[in-house]
Every structure is written in C-alpha cells, then in structure tokens.
Amino acid sequence: MSPTALTVLPRGGPARSTEADQPAGSAVPHGRAVPPPGERMTSMSLTFPVRTDQLTALRQVIEQADRQTRAHGLAGCHLTRGPVETMPWPDINGVPIGAVASQDVTVTFPLLQFEGWTVIAQVEHDPAAGSVVTALPPYEDEAAGRIAHCDACGERGALTSYLLRHEDGSTMQLGTTCAGPYANLPVAVLGDLWRLIRWCTTVEPYEPGEVPPDLRLHVDQVLEYAVALTVQAGYVKRGEGWTTAEQVRALLLGGAGREVLGQLYEHLRAAGDVAATAAAVRDWCRRGVTAASDYRRKLARAAAHDAAPRDIGLLVSAVPMYLREAQRQLKAKDRESITATVTEVSPLASEWGERRRIRFTDGAGRLYAWDSMTKPFPDEGQRLRVTGRVVRNALREGKVETYLTRCRVAPA
Numbered sequence: 001m002s003p004t005a006l007t008v009l010p011r012g013g014p015a016r017s018t019e020a021d022q023p024a025g026s027a028v029p030h031g032r033a034v035p036p037p038g039e040r041m042t043s044m045s046l047t048f049p050v051r052t053d054q055l056t057a058l059r060q061v062i063e064q065a066d067r068q069t070r071a072h073g074l075a076g077c078h079l080t081r082g083p084v085e086t087m088p089w090p091d092i093n094g095v096p097i098g099a100v101a102s103q104d105v106t107v108t109f110p111l112l113q114f115e116g117w118t119v120i121a122q123v124e125h126d127p128a129a130g131s132v133v134t135a136l137p138p139y140e141d142e143a144a145g146r147i148a149h150c151d152a153c154g155e156r157g158a159l160t161s162y163l164l165r166h167e168d169g170s171t172m173q174l175g176t177t178c179a180g181p182y183a184n185l186p187v188a189v190l191g192d193l194w195r196l197i198r199w200c201t202t203v204e205p206y207e208p209g210e211v212p213p214d215l216r217l218h219v220d221q222v223l224e225y226a227v228a229l230t231v232q233a234g235y236v237k238r239g240e241g242w243t244t245a246e247q248v249r250a251l252l253l254g255g256a257g258r259e260v261l262g263q264l265y266e267h268l269r270a271a272g273d274v275a276a277t278a279a280a281v282r283d284w285c286r287r288g289v290t291a292a293s294d295y296r297r298k299l300a301r302a303a304a305h306d307a308a309p310r311d312i313g314l315l316v317s318a319v320p321m322y323l324r325e326a327q328r329q330l331k332a333k334d335r336e337s338i339t340a341t342v343t344e345v346s347p348l349a350s351e352w353g354e355r356r357r358i359r360f361t362d363g364a365g366r367l368y369a370w371d372s373m374t375k376p377f378p379d380e381g382q383r384l385r386v387t388g389r390v391v392r393n394a395l396r397e398g399k400v401e402t403y404l405t406r407c408r409v410a411p412a
C-alpha cells in the first residue's frame with residue numbers, strides 16, 4: 001500500500017529519534033511545517049496504516065536507520081503514532097470475519113543530499129526480477145523501470161545503485177562503491193535508510209491467508225459456519241478425520257486447498273440461513289458465565305466478545321452441545337425441524353394399514369423417530385429435511401430420542 005500522505009520538512013526537523021503517541025481522537029499531523037520559499041527540503045515524512053503488531057518490526061528498522069543517520073551528523077528518524085483504530089479483517093472472498101488493531105503512523109527521516117542532488121530511489125539488481133526500484137513516493141513514476149548501473153564508473157549488472165535527482169531536474173545513478181568517493185554519501189546510511197523506506201512503502205496491513213497475532217473473529221460468523229457444517233455435513237470431532245473446527249478455521253483463515261474449500265462452501269449454501277440457530281448457540285454460550293461447569297464458563301468468555309483464533313475449536317464444540325441440550329428441552333407439541341439421515345425403517349403392527357418406524361440421526365448425532373403411515377416410506381441412508389411435532393422424548397441406548405408426528409419430509 002502506498003503511503004497516504006507525504007510531507008517534506010524544512011531543515012531543522014526532528015533531530016532525535018523520538019516516538020510520540022497522539023491523543024486518541026486527534027488528527028495525525030502529517031509533518032507540521034511547509035518550508036518557506038527557497039528553503040531546501042531536508043526531511044520527508046510518510047504516513048501510512050500499519051497493524052499494531054507490525055510496529056515492532058517498524059521500530060527496528062527505524063532504530064537502525066536512526067543510529068546511522070545521527071552517527072553521520074544527519075537528523076534522526078522519527079515515528080509518530082496515531083490513535084489505535086479497529087481495522088476490519090476480511091476472508092479471502094472479502095467477507096468480514098473479524099478485526100485487528102491498526103493505526104496511522106508517520107515516519108520522518110532525513111533526505112540524503114549533495115550539492116543540489118537528492119537521493120530519490122534505490123535501484124537494486126535482483127537475479128530473478130531484474131532491477132528492483134524503491135523510490136520516494138513523489139518520484140515513483142520518474143524512477144520506474146530504471147536498471148541498476150553507475151554513471152561514475154560505468155559498472156552495470158549485479159549492483160545496488162542510487163538514483164539522484166538534481167534541483168534542475170536532471171538525474172544520475174551511483175553504485176554503492178562510488179556513492180562515497182563521488183558524492184560524499186555514506187554507504188551505511190544509504191543502506192539502512194533505504195531499508196526503512198522500502199519497509200514503509202511496501203508494508204501491507206492486510207495479506208490474504210495471514211493470521212495476525214491480535215486478530216479477533218466475529219463470534220456470530222464462527223458459529224454460523226459451525227452450525228451450517230454440523231447440520232449439513234455432520235459434526236466431526238477430534239480423532240474422526242478433518243474436524244469441524246479445522247473446517248471452520250479453513251473457511252475463516254484459509255490454509256486448505258481450493259477444491260476442499262469449494263466443498264465446504266457447497267455445504268454452507270446447502271445449509272441455507274442458519275443465523276437464528278447460530279444466535280441461539282451464542283446466547284447459550286453467554287448464559288454459561290455463572291455455570292458450575294468449567295467448560296461452560298470458558299465458552300461464555302470466548303463468546304462474550306470477538307474471539308481469538310485459538311478459541312475456534314472451543315466455540316465450534318458448542319454447536320453439538322447446544323443442539324443436544326435444545327433437544328433435551330423439547331416438550332410435547334413443540335415444532336422441530338431437522339436435516340437428518342434415515343438409519344432404520346422397520347414395520348410396526350397396525351390395524352389400519354402399513355406403518356413403519358423411521359429412525360433418523362442428524363449432524364449433531366441426535367436421534368429422532370417417527371411412526372409413519374405416509375407412503376412412500378423412505379429408504380435407509382436417505383437424507384431428508386424433516387419437520388414435525390414432538391410427541392415425547394425417550395431414552396435409547398443412553399441417548400435422548402425424540403418421537404415426532406405429522407411430519408413433512410423433503411429431500412435434503
């Protein structure tokens with residue numbers, strides 16, 4: 001991302017490396033002085049957004065450049081930070097899945113000058129890319145496409161050179177070994193200063209597939225994915241294969257192949273709108289804040305605000321827990337709607353015609369039964385959307401089994 005603002009400071013800008021916090025809510029000054037006419041610009045400021053976790057790396061390149069510039073009698077390098085803001089974090093498809101802390105920073109550094117010349121770009125030979133140009137933002141177009149060479153000694157090819165621009169608009173390039181003797185430019189300052197400038201002009205607050213350490217995920221988004229996959233594909237716990245938690249993580253943060261992801265998106269589409277169920281799971285999690293169970297209290301904490309990526313597994317595990325809990329709470333005449341697989345079709349004694357007991361299991365492992373006279377009877381293994389009225393809950397092999405009546409069924 002290119003710096004969003006750029007200011008040139010007059011001689012006598014910040015002389016020491018200092019760092020200042022802007023009070024929250026105040027505007028970021030983009031370098032406060034415009035030089036009087038005729039006075040030469042000796043410093044430059046770049047303002048751009050970074051994630052808060054990227055500040056450590058920025059401070060390191062600033063400190064290194066600052067040591068070198070001050071050791072050579074130049075002004076220091078200086079960082080000013082704007083107020084911390086919340087930057088939305090999208091997934092690879094642009095869907096907002098969370099947020100990270102970010103802020104606008106302004107980096108001020110001295111310009112390297114020599115008798116009317118100013119260093120405006122670094123041109124580096126790269127065996128793979130040819131020449132890599134890092135230019136001060138006002139001169140990007142002017143420096144684009146330059147090939148590394150040295151006008152002083154005529155060297156070309158594998159070298160690092162610097163592009164200088166004279167006040168009269170003419171340009172020249174000097175290789176690292178000639179910059180000192182020819183233009184009195186200290187090589188160590190050039191290297192460290194340009195490392196800083198490259199950092200500032202190429203830093204990206206957002207990279208697809210990256211997981212910043214302070215990324216916080218929207219709990220509702222995590223739970224919607226978890227509900228959709230549980231309902232549609234069945235909950236997969238640890239030890240049973242690619243777990244539902246890992247699938248949700250792949251949807252949110254990437255790290256899975258295109259084909260596999262395509263399959264997951266297929267499940268999401270097929271599951272339809274699960275926002276209401278996800279909201280019910282979230283509320284159930286939050287109600288556990290005073291629960292006796294350590295697990296429920298942990299869930300309540302994870303679901304209270306945006307969640308850390310390490311909490312994905314915990315949150316996803318709440319979905320089958322909630323669904324089984326919701327099943328236990330069912331009462332006669334409640335309306336229940338599930339997507340389930342037929343596990344058994346067995347004949348029942350009947351005085352009025354053919355009757356079958358049809359048993360289902362849903363994605364959360366819940367058991368349902370329906371004594372049906374509705375033909376055609378389904379086959380074992382069929383996946384159906386079933387909507388009916390609750391008759392009663394019974395216990396079967398240690399699990400709750402819900403008997404339904406007057407069911408409407410449709411292929412899932």
Ligand SMILES: [Zn+2]
Nearest residue numbers: 150153175178
């Ligand atoms: Zn040279």
